[in-house]
Amino acid sequence: MNSIIIDGMSFSLPLFIIAIGGIYSESGGITNLALEGLLGFGAFCGGLTVALIEQFFPSGSAIPMYLAMLTAMIGGSVYASLHGLLCINFRANQVISGVVINILALSLTAFLANQINASWFGKTSNKFMLAVSPRVDIPVISKIPVLGAFFTSVYPYEFIIVVVALVAWYILYKTPTGLRLRACGDNPHAVDAAGGNVAAIRYGAVLTSGALSGLGGMCFAYSISTNFSPSIFMGFGYLSISALIFGNWKILPTLGTCLLFGFARSGGYVLINTLGLPSSFSDLVLTLPYVLTLILLIFFSKANQPPRALGEVYDKGKR
16 A cells, blocks of 8 residues: 555656646646647756756755756746747647647657767767656654555655645635636636736746646656656656546646546556566556546546636637
């Protein structure tokens, strides 16, 4: 049970912060299927940061990791501006824009990683190696049976995600900024009539989604593969989209969905080890969150209530 909880949390929380990014974008009215590309490009920027600066820090220093997370957020936000430009300024189809951005990110990051490694580091590789992230136990609480597993072998990024998620929840639901953002997704004409700048608010939401996706992508790079490589594009962005849809575009229900996906994944690995099945069955475990998505789609899709103006191009002249 402890292993299921520990590994499940380390997978669920990055998925959750990416999903919050999607919630911000779609609450503002911009459909964002580009989360996969945003997390990958953010992880690329973070991995490149580590490759460039790790030599200036002593072995075992955590500073490169935190700087990588910061640059991953910046890189994800910058890349997300492309989605904002296409959808807000040029009024492109938001679904097609998201898909193209995902494909572009996969090819672009692989190409850039190859070129940078060859020209700067003399390597033939499309990867940026990362140090193994440390894990910590929370004193006293980690000793509690079952519940203590949530506070055992915790990655440092998990604390960061919890703090960022709390701030994101507060801004979205408890501040005038969040109210205006949600209004842009439900009735942008009302926001415009009240003096709000719909385009600027939506841009801010899209950039936020890029920053949070970049953070989640960097966390996956540290926890799953300990490197950046094109394998970081493993469908986690799409899984985050599924989580926010089943969470009905609300942060707390989305957390529950992400935990369900994470525990299904970690529980599958434990089951394989318990039954002594060949390691090839671990590939089957990777499908469990997606199988759950299909099951949830059957039972809950009719109850979904997306923002009323989601995906609609805002035309001020129609007010």
